Amino acid sequence: MRASAQLEEERVWRILKDVPDPEIPVLSVVDLGIVRSVKADRVVITPTYTGCPATQVIERDIRAALDAAGYRDIRIETILSPPWTTDWISPEGQEKLRAYGIAPPTRRAVECPQCGSTDCEEVSRFGSTPCKALWRCRACGEPFDLFKCH
Amino acid sequence: MASLPPIDTPSGETGAGAFDAPARDENGALFDFLLRLGDDSLILGQRLGEYCGHAPSVEVDLSLANIALDLIGQATFFLNYAGEVEGKGRDGDALAFRRDVLDFRNCLLVEQPNGDFAQTMARQFLFSTWQKLLFGHLAGSADATIAAIAEKALKEVTYHQELAREWVIRLGDGTEESRRRMAEGLDWMGRFVPELFEMDDLAVFMAERGIGADLAAFRADYDAQAQKALAEATLEPLAEQRPILGGRRGHHSEHLGHLLAVMQFLPRTYPGAVW
Numbered sequence: 001m002r003a004s005a006q007l008e009e010e011r012v013w014r015i016l017k018d019v020p021d022p023e024i025p026v027l028s029v030v031d032l033g034i035v036r037s038v039k040a041d042r043v044v045i046t047p048t049y050t051g052c053p054a055t056q057v058i059e060r061d062i063r064a065a066l067d068a069a070g071y072r073d074i075r076i077e078t079i080l081s082p083p084w085t086t087d088w089i090s091p092e093g094q095e096k097l098r099a100y101g102i103a104p105p106t107r108r109a110v111e112c113p114q115c116g117s118t119d120c121e122e123v124s125r126f127g128s129t130p131c132k133a134l135w136r137c138r139a140c141g142e143p144f145d146l147f148k149c150h
Numbered sequence: 151m152a153s154l155p156p157i158d159t160p161s162g163e164t165g166a167g168a169f170d171a172p173a174r175d176e177n178g179a180l181f182d183f184l185l186r187l188g189d190d191s192l193i194l195g196q197r198l199g200e201y202c203g204h205a206p207s208v209e210v211d212l213s214l215a216n217i218a219l220d221l222i223g224q225a226t227f228f229l230n231y232a233g234e235v236e237g238k239g240r241d242g243d244a245l246a247f248r249r250d251v252l253d254f255r256n257c258l259l260v261e262q263p264n265g266d267f268a269q270t271m272a273r274q275f276l277f278s279t280w281q282k283l284l285f286g287h288l289a290g291s292a293d294a295t296i297a298a299i300a301e302k303a304l305k306e307v308t309y310h311q312e313l314a315r316e317w318v319i320r321l322g323d324g325t326e327e328s329r330r331r332m333a334e335g336l337d338w339m340g341r342f343v344p345e346l347f348e349m350d351d352l353a354v355f356m357a358e359r360g361i362g363a364d365l366a367a368f369r370a371d372y373d374a375q376a377q378k379a380l381a382e383a384t385l386e387p388l389a390e391q392r393p394i395l396g397g398r399r400g401h402h403s404e405h406l407g408h409l410l411a412v413m414q415f416l417p418r419t420y421p422g423a424v425w
Contacts, residue, residue, distance in 0.1 A: 049219075150305060
């Protein structure tokens with residue numbers, strides 16, 4: 001690959017890293033793993049949940065960010081397969097979630113994002129958005145959202 | 151009961167089922183097939199949406215709204231694709247909001263009224279158990295788009311099925327009243343299970359091409375899963391009832407028209423309205 005093309009792609013990645021997720025604005029679309037690849041002529045994205053209402057907003061926001069940076073010719077392509085998984089949330093994204101008060105997805109014991117205790121219980125398997133469940137910490141008594149493994 | 155012929159047999163020379171034989175060309179068949187998949191999800195999504203703000207508890211309200219969202223998401227993918235296949239410039243919205251009741255191809259189960267919460271959960275359990283098995287097969291469909299939608303939705307449907315299964319058990323093995331209501335809900339909804347496995351001309355046509363699934367292949371698995379849950383719920387197995395067919399050919403119960411009247415009101419009253 002020519003150096004200039006590579007630089008262009010890196011620039012596009014940097015632009016996308018500043019596009020926030022509309023539901024969880026501390027995370028960028030890159031942190032969430034929504035952006036699957038960047039090529040000279042296109043950005044490939046994948047929806048999180050099939051019915052996530054944020055999907056259309058995300059595409060619009062990415063379009064606006066690319067347009068604003070002068071990349072009007074780059075098109076946005078949506079793919080479904082392989083299906084999105086929370087494993088694609090970057091380690092940086094997981095930290096941002098925790099700092100925001102949402103427990104990041106984990107296959108081990110759930111940790112309270114407020115006090116760090118693992119003495120937690122599920123209140124409701126569905127939360128305020130399809131991707132979250134409602135939990136409560138028995139140690140500090142605080143309720144919190146858990147980003148579900150998916 | 152079992153000896154009675156199903157109501158609305160697809161092969162009738164006259165009367166029900168005769169006037170709308172599925173299109174025989176590949177494209178027309180694929181379009182009809184996609185309507186079946188998309189309409190199932192759309193209509194059940196709309197039904198569950200009726201609970202928004204009315205469920206027995208806030209947690210259940212969130213659950214049902216989230217399941218509805220997943221289903222409407224599936225419908226969007228299937229119906230948008232159906233519109234592409236059809237090639238007449240209709241998208242998912244046009245298919246959802248500007249078709250009338252006879253053009254819908256969903257199964258009768260999903261259009262049944264919510265009834266009480268037990269009846270709603272009976273419907274959800276019977277449908278999600280089937281949809282999970284179906285999507286497991288469709289994830290290997292010869293049609294790459296159908297395979298991708300099914301593969302993605304499968305993760306979500308697994309969740310729906312688990313939630314509904316837990317409620318069937320909780321209500322069945324609950325108080326005298328919750329048990330009675332769940333048994334009644336299953337009786338109401340159980341009549342529409344045979345239709346889920348109906349292999350009519352179109353279903354056979356799609357299965358032969360590796361695009362659709364041979365529904366008979368997972369009937370035994372379905373029955374086993376249903377009976378296992380009902381046994382755990384200390385409920386009787388599903389009673390054998392006279393099958394009611396017809397939804398796949400546009401012959402619906404009276405409930406669908408009312409549902410569509412609500413769902414389609416806004417786009418029909420203000421054509422072309424956008425946010």
